Amino acid sequence: MKTNAENYQKSEIQVKRMGHFLGKGLLTTHGEAWRTQRRLIQKGFDRKQLDALSSIMQESLTESLRDFDRQISAGPVDIYPHLMKMTFAMVARSLFGAKLKDEDIDLVSHTICTVQEFIVRQTLQPYLNPWFAASGELRKHEEMRVRADSILMAYIKQRRNQEPGHDLLQTLMDARYSDGDGMSDELVLSESMQLLVAGHETSSNGLSWLLYLLSSRPDCLERVRQEFDSVLGEAPLSHGDLPKLEFTTQVIQEGLRLYPPFWMIDRMAVADDQVGDIDIPRGSTVIVYVYGAHHAPAHWQSPETFDPERFIKGSDKLRTPFTYLPFGGGPRVCIGNHYAMLQILMILSELLRKYDFQLTPGQTIEARPMVILRPKQGIRMTFSKAIARDLSSPKYHPVGNWPEF
Numbered sequence: 001m002k003t004n005a006e007n008y009q010k011s012e013i014q015v016k017r018m019g020h021f022l023g024k025g026l027l028t029t030h031g032e033a034w035r036t037q038r039r040l041i042q043k044g045f046d047r048k049q050l051d052a053l054s055s056i057m058q059e060s061l062t063e064s065l066r067d068f069d070r071q072i073s074a075g076p077v078d079i080y081p082h083l084m085k086m087t088f089a090m091v092a093r094s095l096f097g098a099k100l101k102d103e104d105i106d107l108v109s110h111t112i113c114t115v116q117e118f119i120v121r122q123t124l125q126p127y128l129n130p131w132f133a134a135s136g137e138l139r140k141h142e143e144m145r146v147r148a149d150s151i152l153m154a155y156i157k158q159r160r161n162q163e164p165g166h167d168l169l170q171t172l173m174d175a176r177y178s179d180g181d182g183m184s185d186e187l188v189l190s191e192s193m194q195l196l197v198a199g200h201e202t203s204s205n206g207l208s209w210l211l212y213l214l215s216s217r218p219d220c221l222e223r224v225r226q227e228f229d230s231v232l233g234e235a236p237l238s239h240g241d242l243p244k245l246e247f248t249t250q251v252i253q254e255g256l257r258l259y260p261p262f263w264m265i266d267r268m269a270v271a272d273d274q275v276g277d278i279d280i281p282r283g284s285t286v287i288v289y290v291y292g293a294h295h296a297p298a299h300w301q302s303p304e305t306f307d308p309e310r311f312i313k314g315s316d317k318l319r320t321p322f323t324y325l326p327f328g329g330g331p332r333v334c335i336g337n338h339y340a341m342l343q344i345l346m347i348l349s350e351l352l353r354k355y356d357f358q359l360t361p362g363q364t365i366e367a368r369p370m371v372i373l374r375p376k377q378g379i380r381m382t383f384s385k386a387i388a389r390d391l392s393s394p395k396y397h398p399v400g401n402w403p404e405f
C-alpha cells in the first residue's frame with residue numbers, strides 16, 4: 001500500500017467492471033492520470049472546504065431527519081437503509097448543492113445500488129456474462145446509468161451559467177491542470193459519480209455498527225452525550241468542533257476497528273515482487289485483510305472487546321503501522337476520510353440530541369462480508385424522543401462490566 005505502491009494496481013473488479021459503468025475517475029484509474037486527478041480533487045476535502053460544506057451537510061441532515069422522524073414513529077426500524085439514505089443525501093448535496101432535488105437523489109441512489117449489485121454478480125459469476133449481454137440485462141443496467149448521468153449532467157450544465165456554489169461540484173469545475181485547462185463536463189460527471197459511489201454505503205455502514213455498539217454500552221453512550229452537550233450545547237455541529245470531541249472520536253475509531261466497512265482491500269501485482277520472504281508473481285491478486293489486522297491478538301489487547309480508550313490521544317505513535325487502516329493507507333488512502341468523520345459526528349450528534357434508542361431484543365446481529373461489511377439481517381432498533389436526563393443518578397453499567405463483542 002505504501003512501499004512499491006505503484007506495483008499494486010486496483011483489481012479487475014474496480015478498473016474493468018466498475019470502469020465500464022463509471023468511466024474514468026479516482027476509483028478506476030492509476031498512474032499519472034490518477035495522480036493528477038487526486039491532486040485536484042483533494043482540494044475539495046481540505047479544512048477550508050469542509051468548513052464551507054458543514055452548513056450544506058447540516059441542511060441536508062435536517063431534511064433527512066424529518067423523514068426519519070416519520071418512519072420511526074411507526075415502530076422499530078432497520079437502521080441500515082435509513083442511515084444509508086441519510087448519508088447518501090448528504091454526500092449528494094455536498095457535491096451538487098443544497099438544491100439537489102429529493103427525487104433526483106433517490107433515482108441516482110437507486111441506480112448506484114442496482115448497478116453495484118450487478119457488478120458483483122458479473123464478478124462472482126463471470127460465466128454468465130455472455131447471457132447478461134444476450135438477455136438485455138447488461139443493456140438495462142447501462143440504460144439506468146445513462147438516465148442517472150443525464151440528470152446529474154443537467155446540474156453541471158446549469159452550474160456553468162450560474163453563480164459559483166460552495167460545494168464539491170464547484171471545486172471540480174474550478175480545478176485547473178498545469179496548462180490552465182479545466183475538467184470537461186464529462187470528466188466532472190464521472191468524478192462526481194465516483195465520489196457518490198465511494199461515499200454511498202461507507203459512512204452509513206460505520207454509523208450503523210456504531211449505534212449497535214453504543215446500544216450495548218450505556219456508559220459510553222452517556223459519555224458521548226455529555227461530550228456533545230458540553231461542546232455543542234444547543235448549536236449544530238460544524239467542522240471546527242471536531243478536535244474538541246475527543247472521546248466521541250475515540251468511540252468512532254473503535255467502532256471502525258471492530259467493524260471496518262472496507263473489511264479487505266484488493267490489488268493486483270503488475271510485476272514480480274517480494275514482501276518479506278513471500279514471492280508475489282506478476283498478476284497475483286493480493287488482499288489486504290483489514291478486518292484481520294484490526295482483530296489480531298498480536299497487535300491488540302483483547303481485540304474483541306469494545307474499548308474506545310485504546311485510541312486515547314497519542315496512542316497511534318505506539319501502534320505498529322498498518323495495523324489500523326479503516327481508511328486504507330499509502331497514496332490511495334481514502335480521500336473522503338475527514339469528510340466521513342465529520343459526517344458521522346454530525347449525524348450522531350443530532351440522533352442523540354433527538355432520540356433515545358434501544359436494540360430490538362431477540363435478533364441475531366451478524367456481519368456479512370460483501371464488498372462492504374454489512375449486517376447480515378440488518379439492525380433493528382426502537383427510537384423514542386429523548387427525555388431530559390438526570391445525570392446525577394448512576395443508572396448505568398459501571399466500567400469493568402462491559403460486554404465482550
Ligand code: HEM
Pocket residue numbers: 026027038091194195196198199200202203206260261262265266325326327328329331332333334335336337339340
Ligand atoms: C467511514 C467511511 C469511509 C470508509 C471506511 C472509507 C474507506 C476507504 C478505503 C479503505 C479506501 C481505499 C480503497 C483502496 O485502497 O482500494 C477508500 C478510498 C476512497 N474513498 Fe473512502 N471511505 C469512507 C468514506 C468516504 C466518503 C464519504 C467518500 C466521498 C465523499 C469517500 C471517497 C473515497 C474515494 C474517492 C476513494 C478512492 C481514492 C483514490 O483511489 O485515490 N470515502 N475509502
